[in-house]
Amino acid sequence: MELNSIKPASGAKHSKRRVGRGIGSGLGKTAGRGHKGQKSRAGGYHKVGFEGGQMPLQRRLPKRGFKSQLLKYNAEVTLSQLQNLAVDEVDVLVLKQAGLVADMVKNVKVIKSGELTKKVVLKGVAATAGALVVIEVAGGSIAA
Structure with a gap:
């Protein structure tokens, strides 16, 4: 075995999906983002846990408990x-x-x-x- 003959296992590597490269690719025009809306815009997305203005789950639930690491x-x-x-x-x-x-x-x-x-x-x-x-x-x- 030589270093120049080592190859990854078949199926382990696959080429990255290239979007926005024309109609023939199947991922042209909107590039898989759909039409309009926040998720279609560049840089447009919300923070983790955001529920569209509804009070997020981590704020709806009460804060509870504390376990000291010194107890062990x-x-x-x-x-x-x-x-x-x-x-x-x-x-x-x-x-x-x-x-x-x-x-x-x-x-x-x-x-x-x-x-x-x-x-x-x-x-x-x-x-x-x-x-x-x-x-x-x-x-x-x-x-x-």
Whole structure:
């Protein structure tokens, strides 16, 4: 095979439609644009979403919602999940290794859901006010 012998697959290339080249071409005179009107004029067209003066769809529908891109870096852990862990000192790395939070998570917060009876020390992990009470009653604490 030589560079000068390479050709595109048959049917892959086709010549561009040439309009306005006389009556014999079948695309002469109006060149496929029809007669009169905005769409037949050079430079005459409307903006995207224009509905002829009717209120466009994107303006008729209400604005709604917002999803923060920072949420993917936050995670929650329940008290019952801490109860099932075999570790006494819990930090973000331990939770990632246990599969309780995703790898890209940076901030973890313990929420009050379920029971906790064993002593747990949290390092670099936040807790809600209710969860903090349960952790301290069980003999645990939160290290800064």
